[in-house]
Amino acid sequence: MDDYLRLPLSSLVIATSLIAVNGAISVALRLQLERRLxxxxxxxxxxxxxxxxxxxxVFRWQSPWLVLLWGTxxxxxxxxxxxxxVEYRYPRLAWDSLVAVGASCWLMxxxxxxxxxxxxxxxxxxxxxxxxxxxxxxxxxxLALGMDRFTHALAAGRVQIEGRLALGATGYEAAQPHLVEAxxxxxxxIINSMTVVGLVSLPGMMTGQLLAGxxxxxxxxxxxxxxxxxxxxxxxxxxxxxxxGYRRLFNPWSQxxxxxxxxxxx
Amino acid sequence: xxxxxTDAVPVLQALGLAKRSESRWLLDHVDCSxxxxxxxxxxxxxxxxxxxxLRSLVLLEPDVxxxxxxxxxxxxxxxxxxxxxxxxxxxxxxxxAPGSVxxxxxxxxxxxxxxxxxxDRRRAEExxxxxxxxxxxxxxxxxxxxxxxxxxxxxxRALLLEPEVLLLDEPTAAMDPRSARAASELVFGWQQQxxxxxxxxxxxxxxxxxxxxxxxxxxxxxxxxxxxxDYPAPASSAPPSSPEQVSQGDG
Numbered sequence: 001m002d003d004y005l006r007l008p009l010s011s012l013v014i015a016t017s018l019i020a021v022n023g024a025i026s027v028a029l030r031l032q033l034e035r036r037l038x039x040x041x042x043x044x045x046x047x048x049x050x051x052x053x054x055x056x057x058v059f060r061w062q063s064p065w066l067v068l069l070w071g072t073x074x075x076x077x078x079x080x081x082x083x084x085x086v087e088y089r090y091p092r093l094a095w096d097s098l099v100a101v102g103a104s105c106w107l108m109x110x111x112x113x114x115x116x117x118x119x120x121x122x123x124x125x126x127x128x129x130x131x132x133x134x135x136x137x138x139x140x141x142x143l144a145l146g147m148d149r150f151t152h153a154l155a156a157g158r159v160q161i162e163g164r165l166a167l168g169a170t171g172y173e174a175a176q177p178h179l180v181e182a183x184x185x186x187x188x189x190i191i192n193s194m195t196v197v198g199l200v201s202l203p204g205m206m207t208g209q210l211l212a213g214x215x216x217x218x219x220x221x222x223x224x225x226x227x228x229x230x231x232x233x234x235x236x237x238x239x240x241x242x243x244x245g246y247r248r249l250f251n252p253w254s255q256x257x258x259x260x261x262x263x264x265x266x
Numbered sequence: 267x268x269x270x271x272t273d274a275v276p277v278l279q280a281l282g283l284a285k286r287s288e289s290r291w292l293l294d295h296v297d298c299s300x301x302x303x304x305x306x307x308x309x310x311x312x313x314x315x316x317x318x319x320l321r322s323l324v325l326l327e328p329d330v331x332x333x334x335x336x337x338x339x340x341x342x343x344x345x346x347x348x349x350x351x352x353x354x355x356x357x358x359x360x361x362x363a364p365g366s367v368x369x370x371x372x373x374x375x376x377x378x379x380x381x382x383x384x385x386d387r388r389r390a391e392e393x394x395x396x397x398x399x400x401x402x403x404x405x406x407x408x409x410x411x412x413x414x415x416x417x418x419x420x421x422x423r424a425l426l427l428e429p430e431v432l433l434l435d436e437p438t439a440a441m442d443p444r445s446a447r448a449a450s451e452l453v454f455g456w457q458q459q460x461x462x463x464x465x466x467x468x469x470x471x472x473x474x475x476x477x478x479x480x481x482x483x484x485x486x487x488x489x490x491x492x493x494x495x496d497y498p499a500p501a502s503s504a505p506p507s508s509p510e511q512v513s514q515g516d517g
Contacts, residue, residue: 160363162326163357164361164373164377165326165350166324166355167350167351167373167377167424167427168347168348168377170377251343252343252344253346254325254350255328256328259329
């Protein structure tokens with residue numbers, strides 16, 4: 001698998017200078033995005049270089065502990081990022097998001113390496129790390145959308161929820177329409193991308209494999225597997241997070257604890 | 267107390283209901299009992315805690331201290347939906363779901379607490395007729411209703427569930443005088459149908475207060491006074507029939 005072109009440093013410098021295109025547009029149109037652009041570009045370079053360094057050693061040492069450690073760091077970042085995107089917050093939202101992202105993605109990553117790809121050892125970082133990363137990135141997205149929808153609906157729908165409760169609905173019966181809506185919202189992006197995959201966009205992993213010289217049919221097989229793993233992880237993660245939110249905002253007395261919901265202060 | 271509804275204990279009893287904000291007691295250790303057959307009006311200035319009391323009596327308000335007894339037994343968490351299907355609180359701002367009026371009347375049947383219940387459309391038509399609405403009115407889309415009409419729908423929805431207690435939070439406030447009078451009469455009629463039924467009716471208006479109540483309670487800064495004396499007692503314990511009494515100054 002060595003039939004690909006390594007990039008010399010000069011290529012990186014040329015690519016980096018392309019950010020000037022964005023800068024020029026921002027100045028010309030007075031978008032006032034120069035500062036943010038600068039920081040975003042800097043973060044791209046620094047974060048990726050750091051991750052590259054970390055991955056170098058994780059890949060070289062082949063230690064299960066290092067793999068688990070790095071996987072945990074990735075999971076923590078994904079969980080907290082997802083929680084950070086939710087506009088209406090409640091106590092322990094970040095924790096719920098972390099647990100939901102972690103449980104669903106790790107489960108699917110383990111299914112992937114033990115039952116689907118069947119690499120030996122299972123923790124071989126060449127497989128485990130990128131698979132987990134793709135699962136986390138997509139689940140984060142669905143979960144954030146689902147949770148945002150759920151908490152929004154609850155914050156805006158107090159009259160409806162309390163109206164149902166006052167007519168004898170259980171907490172679950174009162175929240176159910178919003179739970180369903182939230183889980184649907186979380187699952188739609190992956191369903192949408194499954195319908196156009198390959199035709200409109202070549203997924204990142206497949207692109208990477210093609211660049212690395214893998215035969216297209218082999219790359220496609222991987223992509224099919226990963227799409228379904230992502231779909232499963234997203235569904236599972238969204239359901240877990242939304243139901244965790246339900247448990248925090250309704251108590252066993254069929255009360256809606258609306259005062260726990262607060263709009264994020266920016 | 268057995269299921270037949272003997273009067274040894276109140277239908278609903280609250281002990282030590284309390285809730286406070288940072289600066290003051292919103293509900294200041296309220297004790298009260300609703301007995302079978304009681305008709306009570308509750309008045310008091312805005313912000314005195316009337317709505318909060320009603321919400322607390324059906325456990326809609328979280329973080330309220332105190333105990334509720336239903337037919338003499340302390341209420342358990344898993345009884346709450348059943349309890350709320352028998353002790354119905356009508357919020358000031360009615361909740362209507364998208365769909366027709368009839369679909370809104372049927373909405374509670376989705377909940378386990380009402381699952382065994384059937385709804386008779388003819389009975390609903392009859393109630394609306396007494397409110398001056400034609401049977402076709404049931405097919406109206408709920409989004410076209412005015413505030414007063416929404417209150418009518420919410421009231422009829424509650425009455426069709428044949429509750430034992432109604433907790434009414436200014437149920438006619440948004441209605442025109444004629445509808446308000448008809449709605450009040452529906453409530454009186456519902457109560458008279460079964461002597462065990464009782465209601466607690468929040469109103470700002472003195473005229474309405476003396477009309478709806480055999481008894482008059484008053485709230486002031488989170489405290490409940492159940493022994494008001496400055497209103498003249500109603501001439502008889504029968505529900506009022508004078509329309510002016512009921513509808514005056516509504517809206």
